[in-house]
Structures are given as C-alpha cells and as structure tokens.
Amino acid sequence: MRKYISDINQNYSLIKLTEYAVILSTILLTIDLLNLPLKYLLGDNKLFIFLIAGAVIILLILKGIEFGLIDTLKLTTVNIIDAFSVTMIFSSTIYLVIASFYGFLFLYKSISLFIIVIIFFSIILGRSIYLKKKKIEAKKYTPNIVDLKDIYNGNFKLEEDQLVLIKEEEVNYDLLERENIINQLYNAILQSKPDGKFVISLEGGWGSGKTTIINNVKKQLRNTKEDIIIIDEFDPWSYSDQRSLFYKMFDIIIKKSGLKYNTLAAKKMAEEISENIFGTQKSTRILKTFFENENDVVTLKNKINDYLRLCGKKVVFFIDNIDRIESENIILLFKLVGNILDFNRVTYVLSYDDDRIRKIFNNDLNIDYKYLKKVIQMQIRVPEVNENALNNLFKKSLNNLLIEYGEDKENLNYYNCIINFMCEQKIDVRDFKRFINSVIGSVFSGSSYLNKRDLMIIEYVRLYNLPLYQEIYQNRIYFISHDKRQDKEAYSTSFNKREFNHNAKEFFDELFSNEKNSVFKNILAEVFPYVKKYNDNQDLEYEGVTVQDASYPDIIKNKRICSAKYFDLYFTNTINDFVLIGERVEGFVDDLNKTKDFVTKKKIFSELLESVHYTYQKELFERLEFYIEDLKEEVLFDLVTILFNEIHEIDDSSAFFALTARSRVEVIVWELLQKITEEEYEEFLNNIQDDYEKIEIISSILYWFNNDREGKNIEERKEKMQLLYKDMGRAIIDNNINLYNDSYYFPKNIWGLARLYEEDQEELKNYIKNITDKENIFRLIYDCISLSYGKKYRYSIRQENLENLTTEEYIDNILEETEPSTSDQKFILRVYENYKDNVTDRFEEKGIILNELKNINL
Numbered sequence: 001m002r003k004y005i006s007d008i009n010q011n012y013s014l015i016k017l018t019e020y021a022v023i024l025s026t027i028l029l030t031i032d033l034l035n036l037p038l039k040y041l042l043g044d045n046k047l048f049i050f051l052i053a054g055a056v057i058i059l060l061i062l063k064g065i066e067f068g069l070i071d072t073l074k075l076t077t078v079n080i081i082d083a084f085s086v087t088m089i090f091s092s093t094i095y096l097v098i099a100s101f102y103g104f105l106f107l108y109k110s111i112s113l114f115i116i117v118i119i120f121f122s123i124i125l126g127r128s129i130y131l132k133k134k135k136i137e138a139k140k141y142t143p144n145i146v147d148l149k150d151i152y153n154g155n156f157k158l159e160e161d162q163l164v165l166i167k168e169e170e171v172n173y174d175l176l177e178r179e180n181i182i183n184q185l186y187n188a189i190l191q192s193k194p195d196g197k198f199v200i201s202l203e204g205g206w207g208s209g210k211t212t213i214i215n216n217v218k219k220q221l222r223n224t225k226e227d228i229i230i231i232d233e234f235d236p237w238s239y240s241d242q243r244s245l246f247y248k249m250f251d252i253i254i255k256k257s258g259l260k261y262n263t264l265a266a267k268k269m270a271e272e273i274s275e276n277i278f279g280t281q282k283s284t285r286i287l288k289t290f291f292e293n294e295n296d297v298v299t300l301k302n303k304i305n306d307y308l309r310l311c312g313k314k315v316v317f318f319i320d321n322i323d324r325i326e327s328e329n330i331i332l333l334f335k336l337v338g339n340i341l342d343f344n345r346v347t348y349v350l351s352y353d354d355d356r357i358r359k360i361f362n363n364d365l366n367i368d369y370k371y372l373k374k375v376i377q378m379q380i381r382v383p384e385v386n387e388n389a390l391n392n393l394f395k396k397s398l399n400n401l402l403i404e405y406g407e408d409k410e411n412l413n414y415y416n417c418i419i420n421f422m423c424e425q426k427i428d429v430r431d432f433k434r435f436i437n438s439v440i441g442s443v444f445s446g447s448s449y450l451n452k453r454d455l456m457i458i459e460y461v462r463l464y465n466l467p468l469y470q471e472i473y474q475n476r477i478y479f480i481s482h483d484k485r486q487d488k489e490a491y492s493t494s495f496n497k498r499e500f501n502h503n504a505k506e507f508f509d510e511l512f513s514n515e516k517n518s519v520f521k522n523i524l525a526e527v528f529p530y531v532k533k534y535n536d537n538q539d540l541e542y543e544g545v546t547v548q549d550a551s552y553p554d555i556i557k558n559k560r561i562c563s564a565k566y567f568d569l570y571f572t573n574t575i576n577d578f579v580l581i582g583e584r585v586e587g588f589v590d591d592l593n594k595t596k597d598f599v600t601k602k603k604i605f606s607e608l609l610e611s612v613h614y615t616y617q618k619e620l621f622e623r624l625e626f627y628i629e630d631l632k633e634e635v636l637f638d639l640v641t642i643l644f645n646e647i648h649e650i651d652d653s654s655a656f657f658a659l660t661a662r663s664r665v666e667v668i669v670w671e672l673l674q675k676i677t678e679e680e681y682e683e684f685l686n687n688i689q690d691d692y693e694k695i696e697i698i699s700s701i702l703y704w705f706n707n708d709r710e711g712k713n714i715e716e717r718k719e720k721m722q723l724l725y726k727d728m729g730r731a732i733i734d735n736n737i738n739l740y741n742d743s744y745y746f747p748k749n750i751w752g753l754a755r756l757y758e759e760d761q762e763e764l765k766n767y768i769k770n771i772t773d774k775e776n777i778f779r780l781i782y783d784c785i786s787l788s789y790g791k792k793y794r795y796s797i798r799q800e801n802l803e804n805l806t807t808e809e810y811i812d813n814i815l816e817e818t819e820p821s822t823s824d825q826k827f828i829l830r831v832y833e834n835y836k837d838n839v840t841d842r843f844e845e846k847g848i849i850l851n852e853l854k855n856i857n858l
Contacts, residue, residue, distance in 0.1 A: 001125075001128050003132070004078075004082075004124075004127070004128035004131060004132070007078045007131075008078050008082050008083060008086060010078075011078045011083075012078075012082075012083040014086070017083055017086050017087050017090065018090055020087050020091075021087050021088075021090030021091040021094060022091075022094060024087065024091040025090075025091040025092075025094040025095045025098070028091070028095055029095060029098060029099070032099070076130075076131060076134040076138075077131075078131070081123065081127070082124065082127055085120040085121075085123045085124050085127075086120075086124065088116060088120045089117055089120050089121060089124070092113050092116050092117050092120075093117070095113065096110075096113050145165050145166070145167045146164060146165070146166060146167070147166070147167060147171070148166050148171075148175070148397065148429065148432075148433060149171070149173055149175065151164070151166065151397045151400055151401060151436075152175055152393060152396055152397045152400070154400045156400075156404070157404075158404045158405065163441035163445065164401060164404065164405075164436075164440075164441065165436075165437050165441065166433040166436050166437055168430065168433055168434075171212055171215060172212075172215035172216055172218065172219045173212075173216070174212060174213075174216055175389075175393050175429075176209065176385050176386065176389045176390060176393060176429070177386050177389040178209060178212075178213060178216075178383075178385075180383075181213055181380070181382060181383060182213055182216045182217055182220070184380060185200070185202060185213060185214075185217050185349070185380055186217045186220050186221065188200055188378055188380065189217065189221065189316055189347055189349065190221070190224065190226065192347060192378075193314075194344075194345060194346075194347065195344060195345070196342060196344055196345075197337070197342045197343060197344070197346050197347070197348065198346075198347045198348070198377055198378075199337055199338070199347075199348045199350065199375055199376050199377050199378070200347065200348065200349050200350070200376070200377070200378045200379075200380060201349075201350050201351075201352070201354075201372075201376045201378070201379050201380065202214065202349060202350070202351040202352075202380050202382065203351075203352060203353070203354040203379065203380070203381050203382065204353065204354075204381065204382025205353055205355065205382075206323075206353050206356075206428075207428030207429070207430045207431065208382045208385070208428065209382060209385070209428070209429065210320065210351045210352075210382055211320055211321075211351070212429075213382065214232075214318055214320060214349065214351060217349075218230055218232060218318065221316065226314065227312055227313045227314070228313070228314050228315075228316055229256055229257060229313050229314070229315045229316070230316050230318070231252060231253065231256045231315065231316065231317040231318065232318040233252060234248065234249055234252050234317070234318075234319060235320070235321060236249075236319060236321065236322060236325045236329060236333055237321045237324045237325050239325075239329065242328060242329055242332050245329055245332065245333070246332070246336060249333075249336060249341065250341060253315070253317070253341060253343065253346070254304070256315070257304070257307070257308060257313075257315055257343075304343055305343055305344040308343060308344050308345045308346070309344050309345060313345070314345055314347065315343070315345060315346045315347065316346075316347045316349065317346060317347070317348050317349070318349045318351070319333070319337075319348065319349070319350050319351065320351040321351070321352075322350055322351065322352035322357070323352040323353040323356040323357055323360075327360050327364040327365055328365075330357065330360060330365075331361075331365055331367065334371075334372065334375050337350065337375060338374060338375035350376070354381075357369075357372075385426070385428075387423055390423050390426075391419065391420070391423045393429070393432075394419045394422055394423060394432060395416070395419045397432075397436075398415065398418075398419060398436075398440075399412050399415075401436065401440055401444075402415065402444070405440075405444035406444070407444075407452070414453055415452075415453055415456070417453075417523065417526045418453065418456055418457060418460065418523070421460075421522070421523040422435070422460075424519075425464075425519065427464075431464075434463070435460065435463065438459070438463055439456055439459040439460060439463060440456070442459070443455045443456050443459065449559065449575065449579050449582075449583065450559050450561070450566060450569060450570060450579075451558045451559050451560050451561065453526075453527070454527045454560055454561040454570065455561075455570060457523055457524070457526060457527050458472070458527070458561060458570050458571075460523075461520060461523075461524075465516060465517065465520060467516075467517075468511075468516070468517050468520060471511060471517075472524075473571045475507060476489065476490060476567060477489055477490045477493050477500075478504050478507050478508065478530055478540075479528045479530060479531070479561075479562065479567070480562060480563070480564045480567050481528070481529045481530050481540070481562045482529075482549070482552060482555050482560075482562055482563045482564065483556075483563045483564040483565045484564055485564070486563075486564040486565050486578075487564035487567070490564055491564075493541075494541075497539075497541040497542070497543045498543055500540065500541055501539045501540050501541060504530065504534070504540050505534070508531070508534045521535060522535070527560070527561050527562065528561070528562050529551070529562055530562075553626040556582075556622075556623060556626055557582075557623075557626045557627070559578075559579065559582060565578040566578065566579070577612075577616060577619075578619065581612060581616055581619050581620050581623060582623055584608060584611050584612065584620070585608075585620065585623045585624050585627060586627070588604060588605070588608045588624070589624075589627045589630050589631060591604050592604060592631065592635050592639065593630075593631065593632045593635060595635070596634075598638050598641075601635070601638050601639070601642060602642050605639075605642050605643075605646065606646075608620070609646070609649065609650070614651040614653075614661075615651070615653070617650055617651045617661035618651070618653075618655055618658070618659075618660060618661040618664065620661070621650070621661050621664040621665050621668065622664055624668060625664065625667065625668050625671070628668065628671055628672065628675070633675070636672055636675050636676050636680075637676045637677075637680040637683075637684070639672060640669055640672035640673060640676065640684065641684065641687065643665050643668060643669050643672070644669055644684075644688060644691075644694070644697070647662060647665055647666070647669075647694070647697055648693075648694070648697075648746055650662045650665050653853065654787060654788075654789060663700065666697060666700045666701050666703075666704065667704055669701055670701050670704035670705060671712065673701075673717065673721075674712045674713060674714050674717070681717060681720070682720075685720060685721070685724050688724075689724060689727070689728065692728060692731075692732055692737055692739065692744045693739070693743070693744040693745065693746050693749060694746075694749070694752075695725070695728055695729065695732070695739075695749060695752035695753055695756075696746070696748055696749040696750075696751055696752030697752070698721070698724070698725050698728070698752060699725065699751070699752040699755050699756070700752075701721065702718070702721055702722060702725055705717070705718040705721055705722075706718070725756065726756065729752075729753055729756040729757065732753060732767070733753075733757075733763065733767050736767070736770055736771065738771040739753065739771065740771055740772060740776040740779045740780065741771075741776075745776075745779060745858075747779075747782060747783065747856075747858070748783055750768070750780075750783050750805065751783065753767075754804055754805060758804070761804060764804075764805070765805065765806055765807070768780065768805055768806055769806070769810065772806075772814065773814065774814055774817050774818035777811065777814045777815065777818060778820065778824075778825045778828050778829070778858055779858050780805065780806065780811070781797075781811060781828050781829075781831075781832050782828050782856065782858060783805065784797050784798075784801050784802040784805060784806075785797055785828065785831055786798055786801065788847075789853075792849050792850065792851055793849065793850045793851075793852065793853050793854070794845070794847040794848070794849050794850075795827075795831045795847055795848045795849075795850070795854070796831065796834070796835065796845070796846045796847030796848070797831060797832060797834075797835035797846070797847075799835075802835075808836065811832070815829075815832075824854075824856045824857055824858060825858070827848070827854065827856070828856070828858075830848055831847065831848050834846055834847060834848055
C-alpha cells in the first residue's frame with residue numbers, strides 16, 4: 001500500500017489532490033449550509049428535480065462506460081481512478097470533521113459518508129493489490145535488450161528461444177581506448193576560467209563516438225569537487241522552428257543557472273532578443289506596456305552575468321547533434337552562442353560533424369566556413385579509432401555472442417575474416433550494434449540451417465550494399481561453383497568453359513570497378529571460390545580437366561552458399577529437400593553413435609531409408625559418405641554389415657554421369673572396410689562368404705579396392721577380398737549353385753560371376769546352360785538387356801553382352817518351349833525380338849523406347 005500511495009504522489013501529487021479535496025468539501029459544505037437540496041426537494045418542482053438528477057446520474061454512468069471506466073480500473077499503472085478515489089476519501093474526511101465540529105452531522109450523513117469512504121477505500125485497496133500482483137509478474141520478465149558493454153564483458157544470459165539484441169542509446173563508458181581525448185576535453189573545460197563565454201568544438205564524423213566522449217566527460221565533471229552546473233538536456237534536433245529553439249535554449253540557461261528572477265522580466269528579455277532576431281510579434285507589443293524602459297533587458301542580462309560571476313559557479317552547456325538540425329537552425333545556434341547568449345562564465349561545448357557543417361555552410365547557406373573562427377575558441381578533433389581497440393571490441397563481443405548461441409570455442413577463429421573485414425571497413429560501433437541486431441540473431445536462431453559464416457557474410461552485404469547483394473543473386477552463374485547440375489542456368493555454362501571464363505572475367509571486372517563493390521571483393525572470396533579464383537587471376541573453370549575438389553565434403557556437409565543445392569536458400573529464407581536430407585543424415589549419424597544394440601541400429605537405418613523417396617537415395621548416400629569420419633569406431637562394423645545386408649533395398653536407377661545410390665553405398669562399404677579392425681574385417685568376410693546373391697556387389701566393391709586413388713586401402717585386405725571373390729565363384733561353378741533360383745536371384749547378379757570368368761567364357765556358358773530352363777529364361781535375357789536414357793528410356797540388347805553369357809541359338813531353343821506369362825516377361829521378349837529382327841530407329845539404334853522407367857519384376 002505504501003508503494004501504491006507513493007506512486008499516486010509521484011504521478012498526481014498528494015498536495016494537489018488535497019487541494020482538490022478541500023475545494024470539493026467546501027462546495028459540499030456550502031450547499032449543505034444553504035440547505036439547497038432540501039429546499040428544492042420540498043418545493044413544487046421536486047418531480048422535475050428527481051428527473052433531472054436521475055438523468056444526470058444515468059448520463060454519468062453512460063459517459064463512464066463510453067470513456068472506458070471499467071478498462072481504466074484494469075490498467076496496470078496509477079491513473080485518474082486512483083487519484084479520484086483518494087480525493088473522495090480526503091474530501092469525505094474533511095466534510096466529516098467540519099460537520100461534526102459544527103454540530104450538523106446527522107445520522108443519515110454519517111451513514112452516507114461512511115458508505116462513500118468504504119466504496120472508495122475498497123477501490124484503493126483492490127487497486128493496490130492488483131498493481132502489486134502485476135509488478136511481481138513484471139519482475140519475471142527478462143529483457144533481451146542488453147548493453148554492448150555487457151556483451152563485451154560477457155555479463156549476459158541467453159534465454160531459450162530468445163535473441164540477444166543491443167540497445168542503441170547514449171553511454172558514459174569507453175570501450176575503444178579513448179581516454180586521451182576524454183581527458184583532453186575534460187581538462188579543457190575544467191581548466192578554462194573565462195570571464196565571458198568560452199566555446200569549445202568537438203568535431204568528428206558521424207559515428208566517431210562524439211556523444212560517448214561527451215558522456216564520459218560529464219560523468220567526470222559530476223564526480224569532481226568543482227561547483228559546476230551541467231546543462232545537457234538541450235537537443236537542437238528536436239526543434240524545427242527557430243523561435244522555439246531560441247526560447248528553449250534561453251529558458252534552460254535561466255532555469256539551470258539557479259537564478260531566481262521575475263518570470264515576466266525573463267520573458268521580456270527573451271521577447272526583446274527574439275524581436276531583434278526574428279521581427280516583432282503581438283506578444284512583444286503587449287509586454288512593452290509592462291516594460292517602458294528599454295534598458296530593462298540590459299539590466300536583466302547584467303544581473304544574470306553578475307549572478308554567474310558572484311555565485312562562484314561555472315556553467316557548462318553541452319550541445320550535441322548540431323549537424324543533424326535544419327540548415328537555418330545551425331547558423332542561428334552559432335549566432336546565439338557567439339553573440340546573443342554570451343553570458344559570463346558559460347562554457348559551450350558544441351559537438352558536430354565538421355565535414356557536414358562545412359558542406360551546409362558552403363552549399364546551403366552560402367556562408368564562408370571561416371565564420372566559425374569567430375565563434376569557436378578551442379577546437380578538439382576526435383581522432384581515428386585505434387584499429388587494434390576496435391578489432392578487440394568486435395572480436396571479443398562477437399565471440400561472447402557466438403559462445404552464448406552455442407558455437408564451440410574451437411570454431412571461433414572461423415569467423416575472424418568477418419571481424420577483420422569490419423575493421424578494414426572502419427565501421428563504427430553504431431554499425432556494429434546494427435549488424436548484431438540485424439544479422440547475428442537471425443543467423444543463429446533455431447530456424448537457421450545454413451552455414452553460419454556464409455549467411456553472416458551475405459547478410460552483411462545485404463545490410464551495407466544492397467545493390468551488390470542483388471547482383472549476386474541475379475547473376476548466380478558466376479557465384480555457383482559446385483553442384484551445378486542442380487541449376488539449369490549454371491549447368492549450361494559447363495559446356496563451353498572458355499566462353500564462361502571470358503564472360504565471368506568481364507562480369508567481375510565491371511562489378512568490382514565500382515568502388516563500393518570492390519571493398520567487398522576479399523570477403524566474398526571467403527564464400528565464393530569463383531571470386532577467389534578471380535582475385536588470384538585464375539580461370540574459373542579449367543578446360544578439359546577434372547580436378548578433385550578437396551573442399552567439396554565441407555561444402556556439402558556445411559551447406560555452403562557456393563553450392564547450387566543451397567544458393568537460393570541464402571536469399572529466399574526457405575528450405576528444400578537437400579537441407580532436409582542433410583538433417584536426416586546428421587540425425588542418423590548422431591543416433592548411430594549413441595546406439596549399441598545391432599537390432600536398434602538396423603531399425604535406425606531402415607527409418608532413414610524410408611524417410612526419403614527412392615529418387616533421393618542418391619543424394620542421401622552421397623551425403624552419408626561425407627560423415628564417415630564422424631562415426632565412432634565402435635559403430636563402423638555394424639554399419640558396414642547393415643549396408644551390405646540391405647544393399648539390394650537401395651535404388652539403382654541410373655544417374656547422368658554419376659554413381660547410382662547403390663554404387664555409392666558400395667563405395668561407402670569399401671571405405672568402412674578400411675576403418676574396421678583386422679578381426680572385424682575377417683569376421684565380415686566370413687559372414688558374406690555364402691552370400692552368392694551378392695557376388696555382383698562383391699565384384700563392385702573390389703573395383704574400388706583396385707581403383708584406390710587416395711591410398712585408403714589397408715595392406716592385404718584387397719587380396720583377401722579377391723580371394724573370397726574367387727572362392728565364391730569357384731563354389732558357384734563347382735556346386736552348380738543356381739543364381740537364377742529364387743534363393744540367389746537378383747537382376748544383373750550373374751555379371752559378378754561373368755567378370756570372374758571373362759578369361760574362361762566357355763566354362764561360364766556351360767554353367768549358365770546347366771542352370772537355365774524355360775522357368776528362368778527371361779531372367780537370363782533380362783541380364784543381357786541394357787538401359788539408356790535421356791528424355792525417354794531405351795531398353796536394348798548389345799550383341800557383346802549376350803555373347804558373354806550365352807548364344808542366341810540357346811535362347812531361341814528354350815523360347816520355343818515356353819510362352820511369357822506376365823507383362824514383364826512379354827516386354828523382355830519384345831526387346832529380344834527387336835534385337836533379333838535388327839529393328840533400328842532413324843539414328844540406327846536398336847531397342848524399345850518408353851516414356852517412363854519400367855519396374856520389372858521377374
């Protein structure tokens with residue numbers, strides 16, 4: 001309740017409310033003493049009086065509803081209801097005391113007054129409880145707008161699902177080692193003892209820290225033992241009208257100096273000065289009737305000067321943001337300081353951007369800038385910010401932010417290029433705050449899934465050079481260097497690299513010929529390999545040369561902007577299937593590393609496989625290959641076992657100049673086999689030695705053993721795999737294991753055996769004759785069929801493929817004894833007949849052409 005009453009006093013003043021209570025109680029007592037209510041109620045017009053009174057009461061109730069009386073009761077701040085309630089209690093109490101003292105307090109009056117007091121006291125009590133509850137709730141609110149100093153010192157906490165934002169307000173601390181300039185201005189003010197006025201200018205560019213320097217000086221002046229009056233409330237930017245600017249400046253000097261002088265006389269002086277500056281107003285003519293003596297103005301000014309001289313005080317008048325005000329007001333302010341408000345012992349500190357003021361004087365006002373020499377007695381220039389101090393401020397603040405957002409300390413150096421670039425650009429602290437508020441929060445929010453550094457850089461470009469940002473997006477072909485097949489326009493440049501290199505050089509030459517763009521060249525090279533090559537005077541693409549890019553795994557894993565898979569997302573703030581697949585692979589690796597049970601691991605893999613459409617399995621396993629190094633040693637054996645066992649469930653659709661999803665898994669299996677222990681490798685070989693249905697898969701894995709360009713093979717493991725392969729092939733032949741039997745059949749699996757016996761085709765053909773009959777002949781023919789595709793799908797038989805496995809005569813003999821029973825068998829027969837009949841199209845190519853891929857089940 002005490003705090004509640006204090007709030008009422010602060011907002012409405014209890015003295016004022018008591019005054020109103022005295023007036024109200026006096027009116028009520030007067031009405032009561034004159035017996036006015038009873039006089040009219042006992043008269044002939046009492047019905048009329050009741051009607052009028054009732055109407056007034058109803059109107060008051062309706063007006064209360066109209067003006068939101070109920071809502072006012074719910075306000076969480078002290079308002080007119082609280083003030084009115086206190087006034088009614090005070091006035092009722094006054095009335096009660098006086099009426100009791102003079103003996104006309106009757107019972108009905110006592111009851112009425114008691115009811116009134118109870119009603120309004122209840123309102124006050126209820127309001128005080130309500131406001132106290134709201135204040136307790138308000139204390140639970142945790143602001144996320146912090147000061148830069150807190151971030152620099154690490155004195156802030158990031159709440160869950162919140163951003164950290166920096167407030168933009170004047171501060172009285174220094175983070176940029178500007179003690180010298182602060183002390184210079186402080187000493188200039190303290191040590192100057194002018195008899196008249198003294199004017200100091202603090203000059204520096206926008207954002208150079210002038211306001212911060214002034215605030216630090218004011219803090220030191222307030223802590224000094226000197227008797228100094230500081231005037232810093234005057235902001236000339238707030239006044240567009242010259243008269244209001246003058247009146248406010250004059251008024252604040254009179255009030256802050258402590259001079260107690262006749263208000264009308266001060267007004268007269270202001271009007272006299274105003275008349276000399278702006279011309280006569282009606283108010284001036286009126287005031288002249290009170291001041292006949294023209295010397296009254298001089299007298300008042302002399303008294304102000306005498307007071308300032310004799311009181312022993314020094315007045316320091318700080319005026320900031322002068323360069324932001326209207327041109328006419330600028331020259332007025334300098335005139336006021338220089339000639340009109342030139343009181344004794346007043347030190348003016350004028351802060352402004354001298355380059356802007358010079359332009360205004362020369363261009364807008366047509367006044368020689370040397371005019372200021374008559375006004376300014378001491379010029380202090382804000383020096384350039386120490387680059388090391390600025391770098392330290394940016395780096396330490398940004399590092400503290402990144403750590404709070406969850407970035408590992410080991411990765412902080414990854415962002416140094418951004419900090420160095422900001423320092424090279426010499427952006428000021430205000431721009432740095434803007435960067436943090438506009439970029440850091442959005443980059444490190446929970447919804448951000450792209451590369452943090454790339455996103456920070458491109459967002460920095462958007463913030464400070466929007467035309468360049470738009471040029472990058474609109475000319476993507478010169479910035480997308482990887483996964484070009486995902487972007488038709490970018491991929492089209494791959495077919496004429498010489499022309500592309502020429503056009504790219506011309507584009508970058510023109511783009512960076514603009515000075516505003518050229519300063520971004522090095523920072524763009526950090527995220528766009530093409531820009532880096534341009535900077536190094538290299539061709540963007542090498543004609544006829546395929547170079548293995550060691551940075552590609554990083555580009556894919558970290559979703560870099562130079563990849564066509566992610567380029568658009570940096571500009572559109574959307575998500576695509578590549579991001580979703582990446583997240584699923586990351587989740588799979590994380591779950592696998594946490595799981596010990598083999599059955600659970602197998603289930604996790606099945607869920608991964610089912611989470612994407614089969615057409616995206618290629619992308620899925622390409623991504624998984626980049627995460628092999630992130631797998632724990634104890635999960636490698638289980639994973640390679642699962643991949644090998646489930647490999648036939650993986651899509652094998654042909655890809656244009658790329659490995660199929662299944663072929664990519666074969667590569668992953670080969671890589672994992674180099675990472676497991678020798679004991680695990682022996683166990684793996686032992687486990688698969690009877691998997692004859694996968695002899696083609698084993699053959700393909702051996703291909704990667706034989707084509708190890710990176711030296712990943714572990715000694716003797718290739719030889720052991722080759723030995724297993726040969727033993728399995730020998731077992732199939734010797735034991736007449738039927739690869740076309742349902743137990744071992746898988747399309748094209750026979751080719752794993754065929755490669756093993758390519759030097760002894762006769763033995764292979766004899767084996768095939770032994771295992772084929774009219775029940776499985778279509779499986780044999782299907783193994784001879786090749787699939788090629790462009791816009792359509794062509795199924796055809798190449799003579800060399802057929803002759804590697806069998807003969808036309810053998811197939812024809814079996815076909816004479818059987819008929820196709822399914823649509824797939826009929827289709828295979830069509831392809832075979834097309835081959836036999838030597839039917840060709842206008843390009844002299846054989847085969848059956850389909851618009852869609854046919855899923856053949858035999």
